[in-house]
Amino acid sequence: RPKLRGPELLCQLKNKAEVATLTSDLLPFSSLPWAAQLPSKPLTSDLGPYRSCAVVSSAGSLRYSGLGKEIDSHDAVLRFNAAPTSGFEKDVGSKTTIRLINSQVMASDDHRFLSSSLYSSGALVAWDPAPFSADLTQWYNRTDYPIFVQYQRYRRLHPLQPFYILHPLFEWQLWQRIQDNMAEPIQKNPPSSGFLGTVLMMSLCEVVHVYEFLPSRRKTELCHYYQRFYDAACTLGAYHPLLYEKNLVKRMNQGSDRDIYTHGRVTLPGFGRMNC
Template identity: 55%
Template sequence: MEKELSKSKIQFQGTINSKNLLHPSEITRHLSRIQQLKATTIIFNVASKPTKKKLLHNKQWNSGMVWNEDSTSNNLNRRLQNSKNNYASMNRYAVNFTGKRNLKKLSSKELLCELKQRVQVASIEFGDESFTAPDWQKYIPNKNLTQALGPFNTCAVVASAGSILRSRLGDEIDAHDAVLRFNGAPTIGFESDVGRRTTIRLVNSQVLFRPEFKFHDNTLYRTGTLLVWDPSPYSANLTEWIKHPDYNFFEYYKKYRQNNPDQLFYIINPKMEWQLWDIVQENTAENIQRNPPSSGMMGILLMMTICNQTDVYEFIPSRRKTDLCHYYERFQDQACTMGAYHPLMFEKNLVKRINQGSDEEIYMQGKVTLPGFRTFQCP
């Protein structure tokens, strides 16, 4: 989500940077605007799937709302509708989508098989195109991503959403075999809600590139395995990408590896993000933002690859839903939940459709349960 809002600030004045990098007067102006937009439509609807009807009789929560997997941009406020449409038409990454929309709504199993068979979760390896110079051999880990990580039985993906505050989910999260966190999300001071353990941290390239993140100095990044991603143009090969990355993070990656040679640190192959984007678009009736998926969505796919079961916390918001962007900041913007730069709302629709848990778990805990790809067979 940091990526989403940072990009939006640069390209659209209506969307705000989630890292509070604007001048204080700009922040005040934007927050005033947000207060004027409070009467916005929220896209929660009571679930009505036959398999979950029995849960609706639970008086403790049947008046609550859960994410509607058929949500459309009509449910967004005008500011976010405009932002979504602008990004769909801007086409910064030269997206040339040639896939076909699924006129028939795919089942959960069919969607899972699409993700399993078509999204290649892979890291850059020495010897890949443009990664053949001897110095790259010193920095890229010898084992590839899926060889080095897992297999794990149970995994937790912890979204950085403000709605995880006061959840008391920390012990449950830490009970998993592996825990994934994003960007600069801390644990110290928030242990009761987000847990203490970090097995994997997925960061976007601007975290390495921009000095305000203090990537090389902050000990937060020293724990667990690191992964970094950066968007390439839609049809670009690795040579084109390494010459024109979104953020020129490669030298910062090398510097970090040189200073921390014993910590595993991988670069995600950018083909993954667009393979995933294609599936989201194919299963959405309208045109989505022609920008890469969020860190959250890519982290979910990573854990489904290396874990037998993945519990995702507050990617789909719970009863604690709030416009607070991150649990560790005091910044509010509905774009953090609904999406502006990333096609976040449509990603949540897809995740809701493949959820193996109950609507009650979403409402009460913000928890979605997903199967590992190795646990099921596809035709």
């Protein structure tokens, strides 16, 4: 198959992947007693549009980057999982508009999801690796981690904080975009939070800057900027098709290679601004 170039890839992504979140009117949820805890409207009708956005990967290469001011200058900032700002403001900034978390974070005791203040700023968006079919009932009866139990508990404790759950269709639509643009078969696991969050922000923002998803000259085996743990798989991928995600983002980048090298910065257009 022909290798698509940046603008074509961007249009394909815009046309074939749609950010969807669970709403209280969707089966099987609408038939469950806690349905009213789910938002009545999808994320895209509640959040944004934002002019300029930052997606902050959790990569170790953000350490000593000094990018904090630049990141905070954006209108909206997306962060991932348990990535803190406190104590790391110089490198990653302090603004959090949206935090995208996987279901493992919600379920594991170490992350103190229900009690830590880390999760209380901005809107939360959660996701769980679902079966490829994206069938909601099948998934609901067998989630990877107990995302729905934890969601209900969190909502009871923080009823006013906006909290969405990604529709599994979105995961697999993005997976398909990656697979269709690679020459070899990729593992049938959902994309990383990094890629999900990047496309999520492309749906909400006029322009998206992604930091240290494509590693800069600071590239390191340090997994996260906030932890003393070394593993190259954090940057290259194991479970997630991370290297393929990065390949696709590299092809779609509208910024310069120099920006990647010095700032770990990629510039992507928002879907609203694209003429396809």
